[in-house]
Amino acid sequence: MKAVLIIILAAISFSASAQWYRIDLKLKKKQERPPVIEQVTDHSITRLPHVQKPGHPKIYPVKFSRGDYGYEAAEEIVMKQAQHNMRFRIYADASYNFSDLAHLFAQQNRFSEAKWYLLQSNLISREQNDDKHTISNLIDLATIKVIIGEFILAQADLDEAHDLASSRGFKDNLAEIENIMSYIKQTGYRLQHRFYVMPKLR
Numbered sequence: 001m002k003a004v005l006i007i008i009l010a011a012i013s014f015s016a017s018a019q020w021y022r023i024d025l026k027l028k029k030k031q032e033r034p035p036v037i038e039q040v041t042d043h044s045i046t047r048l049p050h051v052q053k054p055g056h057p058k059i060y061p062v063k064f065s066r067g068d069y070g071y072e073a074a075e076e077i078v079m080k081q082a083q084h085n086m087r088f089r090i091y092a093d094a095s096y097n098f099s100d101l102a103h104l105f106a107q108q109n110r111f112s113e114a115k116w117y118l119l120q121s122n123l124i125s126r127e128q129n130d131d132k133h134t135i136s137n138l139i140d141l142a143t144i145k146v147i148i149g150e151f152i153l154a155q156a157d158l159d160e161a162h163d164l165a166s167s168r169g170f171k172d173n174l175a176e177i178e179n180i181m182s183y184i185k186q187t188g189y190r191l192q193h194r195f196y197v198m199p200k201l202r
Contacts, residue, residue: 095124
């Protein structure tokens with residue numbers, strides 16, 4: 001009887017052991033991982049023919065003559081800008097808008113209208129203490145007055161511009177004024193080219 005109990009206890013203790021069910025793992029061989037697949041290297045681009053990079057050709061602007069429609073369109077754009085700036089009291093910008101309008105009218109030989117807008121621009125530039133712009137307006141006014149034959153009035157504008165440029169040390173303006181003064185002594189017709197440069201629309 002004791003022998004039977006000993007056998008039963010031995011069987012129970014053997015089944016309760018934590019190691020008996022891992023025997024199968026020990027019997028199995030260690031699983032080996034498959035080798036890593038190498039990435040395919042594509043050398044097809046190297047077999048393509050060598051293509052030289054294209055150069056950068058110089059592009060030159062082409063100037064077209066402005067027709068009647070072009071002048072009307074430019075005038076409408078600048079006029080709207082001037083009205084906007086005057087409405088919201090942006091007087092400094094409005095002064096330049098008036099100068100641009102004057103240039104557009106002068107290019108169409110509408111000198112009386114150009115003269116009026118230059119006077120308005122000059123009035124604002126004086127109030128804004130924009131001496132550079134005031135001098136430019138005086139030179140433009142003098143140019144128009146020479147073209148329409150008002151030489152004495154043109155000389156007065158040039159004298160004022162010359163004094164202002166001299167007091168501010170604007171040497172470039174002084175040189176331009178002196179050139180125009182020398183032209184007045186010869187003929188006013190040559191000054192007409194000053195207005196045949198389109199103003200930059202702001």
